[in-house]
Amino acid sequence: MSYRIVAVHVNESRHLIERVNLAAQVARDANAHLVGVACSGPADNYYMADLLGAGAAGLSIYRDFMQEQCATNLASFEAAADKAGVPFFEKRVIEDEAGIALCLQARYSDLLVVGQPDPDEAPPAQRADMVEYVLMHSGRPLLLVPYAWKASAIGKTVMVAWDGSLEAAHAVSAALPLLRNARLVQVTVFNPEVGPNAHGEEPGADIALYLERHGIEVEVSRQHVGHQIDIGNAMLSHAADIGADLIVMGGYGHARFREVLLGGVTQTILRSMTVPVLMSH
Missing domain, CATH: 3.40.50.620 (HUPs)
Structure with a gap:
C-alpha cells in the first residue's frame, strides 16, 4: 500500500501553513497527489435563523464572504504546496459544512490531514465536533496536527x-x-x-x-x-x-x-x- 491521494483541510486558521507543510511532506515523500479542500457552507446552527426574512439575505451575504475566504485560504495553500516542492496538487471548494465536506472528499483520498481544534479559534464554517465527526464518518484515516506543533519532519x-x-x-x-x-x-x-x-x-x-x-x-x-x-x-x-x-x-x-x-x-x-x-x- 502507498498513498496516492492526500487531502488537507484548508481554512482560515492561523495554523494552516504548518498543516499544509505536513501534508506536503507526506505527499512529496509518497509521490502522491495533494488536494487542498476548502469548505464554503455554513455550520448547521446557521440555518436556525429566519431564512424567509432577513435570514435569507444574510445567508447570501455569508456565502459570498465564505467564497472569498476560501479563495484567500486556497491561495495560501497553493503557495505553501509549491514552496514545499509538491509535484502534483490541486485546489477544491466544497459548498458544505466542513465535517460533511471533508467526509465527502475522504471517499476519494487515502489520507486526510486535519488540524486539532484550537480553543482560541472558532471557524464560522466548522462544527465544534468536526474532527470527531470526520473520524467517525469518513471511513478514512486522519492525520491530526496539533495546533501548538511547529512544522518539522515526522515519521522518524x-x-x-x-x-x-x-x-x-x-x-x-x-x-x-x-x-x-x-x-x-x-x-x-x-x-x-x-x-x-x-x-x-x-x-x-x-x-x-x-x-x-x-x-x-x-x-x-x-x-x-x-x-x-x-x-x-x-x-x-x-x-x-x-x-x-x-x-x-x-x-x-x-x-x-x-x-x-x-x-x-x-x-x-x-x-x-x-x-x-x-x-x-
Whole structure:
C-alpha cells in the first residue's frame, strides 16, 4: 500500500501553513497527489435563523464572504504546496459544512490531514465536533496536527499504541507507508492483558510480526500504568520519553458517547496531543 491521494483541510486558521507543510511532506515523500479542500457552507446552527426574512439575505451575504475566504485560504495553500516542492496538487471548494465536506472528499483520498481544534479559534464554517465527526464518518484515516506543533519532519520515530482493537488494526494498516520510512517503530502496549481476545500470550508480538513481514523493524514495549494517571496521558508521556514525532492509534474503540461522558483515551489525545497523530476508527 502507498498513498496516492492526500487531502488537507484548508481554512482560515492561523495554523494552516504548518498543516499544509505536513501534508506536503507526506505527499512529496509518497509521490502522491495533494488536494487542498476548502469548505464554503455554513455550520448547521446557521440555518436556525429566519431564512424567509432577513435570514435569507444574510445567508447570501455569508456565502459570498465564505467564497472569498476560501479563495484567500486556497491561495495560501497553493503557495505553501509549491514552496514545499509538491509535484502534483490541486485546489477544491466544497459548498458544505466542513465535517460533511471533508467526509465527502475522504471517499476519494487515502489520507486526510486535519488540524486539532484550537480553543482560541472558532471557524464560522466548522462544527465544534468536526474532527470527531470526520473520524467517525469518513471511513478514512486522519492525520491530526496539533495546533501548538511547529512544522518539522515526522515519521522518524513512531509510537504505535496497540490494544488489539479493530480500530488500532485499521490505524496500523493505514500508517504502513509512513512506518516503512521510520528509523524506529515502537509498538507500545499499555496495561497488557494476556489472553485470546486481544493481546495473546505475548502482548504486542503478533502485531510486531505483522509489521516485520511488511519489512518494518520494530521493538515492543509493555507499559504498566497505575491508577494515578490515565492511559491517554500515559501515552503522551511515553511518546515524549522516546522522542516520538508521530503516534499511530485507533480512535473511539468504545462508543463515542461513553468516552465524551466518562472520558477516554481518544478524548484525551484529541484535547492534549503534542505531536501529530494518525488515527483511524
